[in-house]
Amino acid sequence: MPRRRLRYRLMAAFAGGALLLSVTLSLLTFGLARSYLVAQRQRSAARQAEVNARLVAGALRSPVDVTQLLASVQSPTGSTGLVFHEGRWFAASLEVGRDALPEPFRARVLEERARLRQRFVLNGELRLAVGLPLSGGDAYFEVFPFTELERTLRTLRFSLITAAAASVAGATVLGVWASRRVLGPLAEIGAIATSIAGGQLDARLDVGDDEELAALATSFNRMVGSLQERIERDARFASNVSHELRSPLTALKSAVQAMQTRRSGLDERTARSLDLLAGEVARFERLVQDLLEISRFDAGVVHASFDQVYLGELVLRALEALGDEEVPLEVAAGATEVVVEADKRRLERVVANLVENARTHGGGVVRVGIEADDDRARIVVEDRGPGVSPDDRTRVFERFFRGQQAGRPSGAGGVGLGLALVAEHARLHGGRVWVEDTDGGGARFVVELPAVHR
Amino acid sequence: MNASSWDLKVFAQSDVMVFRVRGDLDAEGARQLLDLAALIAADSRRVQIDLDGIDSLDEDAAALLLFRQAPWRQLPGTITLRTGGRPSREAVLRAYARRRTRSLANG
16 A cells, blocks of 8 residues: 655544543543532532431421421532431422432442432432431432532543544644655755756755755755766766767768778779768768767757748658658647647657668568657658567657667667667657557557647 | 649558549649548548659649648548658648748738
8 A cells, every 4th residue: 555645644643642642531531520520519418418407307306397398408519308207208399208218329328328419310410419317217218309410520521532633633734744854855856856867967055954864855956966066077088089989980980981982993892891881971970979969968069940841741851861761750640730849850760760770670670650649740760570578668759778678689780779769859849759569569659749720 | 833643542450541642743733632532531531642752843732632621621530741752741831831821921
């Protein structure tokens, strides 16, 4: 199961912690307060019942109307008194009579002469009964309601729940703030790393004044600095070497061309050697051109010249320039009039590189196609090879990639710059390139570009 | 330019009906070819006009095949043009050049 983002986990930790803490504290507070209030209520009830029992006992020594006596007994808490006198029951209220008292409680007071307190439920409400034996087999009972106490406990419960909810909400807000504060620098490092990966090598982190983050930012910047230095040094080296190679290459090319004008006068073996040499010189020239072009991309000095062109015409001209009439072009319906903004030289090079790649690594070109839909146009080159393994489909566009391409001969010519340049040129045109399998098992390289109109 | 003298071979390749043209194709021939292709494409089928083996292709014929106008433009199926070999490529390039010049002239 994928892990949730760090920010959400941090927020959840804050909220969960607050919930756990507030629920624990609320339960504890409520429990303690309830015990204390109930105990206090029971003590005051016992005291009141004691006083009233003495009053009733004194009055019963002389003949008296017991019912009137009970009515005169003070009950500031709304309690109800009952008297067992000379075998008869007397009550101050019709609601609370003898039968309202729990039978075992009643029996223990009357028979065992025990002074007892007991909580019980009457008509759905919690009550406290106090039983006190009097002289001569009589007994005094008083039933106290818990209405007031329950109201107090309800208020307390509501207050605690509200406080817990507020704590959780507060902790969540705190979690959001803390996650932003803690993860902000991480997000910044991520953004800068993405910029660097995208080629912006001069991107750096703001060191700031936080001591711990400053150390991290300084180390990161130092690492990126040395990386940039190394990349630029490599690029300068490649560029310098390529430039230095141009002069002898031009001389070599001129010499070969001069010899080719006299090819008819050469014997067969020499002529074959000359053809081989001419082919290698041409290959060498393409390599130097590719290296120079890559160096321009690295140095950020690519000067593109964009024009609106018919993609079909451009691809056909690129195929013509390759001098191979056997490569068929298929223009799909709706793609014949598609126009793109293109640096013609570079986009023709894209076609040439894809065709050369198909010839060198893919067993030859099956077809070159042009397709279009909505606002995108695509150049498609399919080959007869075994395809490119899924693992290599991104790496195949990296420079000097020479891996075994799903059985494709890796050392069959080329130095691994052609497809890297295709990718650079596609990006330069605001497009992208990818490779997929054809139905026949070969590879299909697709360059997708924004279409100006169709 | 040779007079229109062309022959046509029609066959199915996977789910595509291929119209393989040989000989010399002019504008009138291209119209007839598109009428035939449209009959198939009207049935929502994919058609490929294969010009790989053509001996000569009129510039007007190339333009007709390339920039199809009504009634060949809006069909349920699709008509793909396949160009291989020098005659068809040169004619298509000339048709594009003419189209480009006209576009520029029209501003």
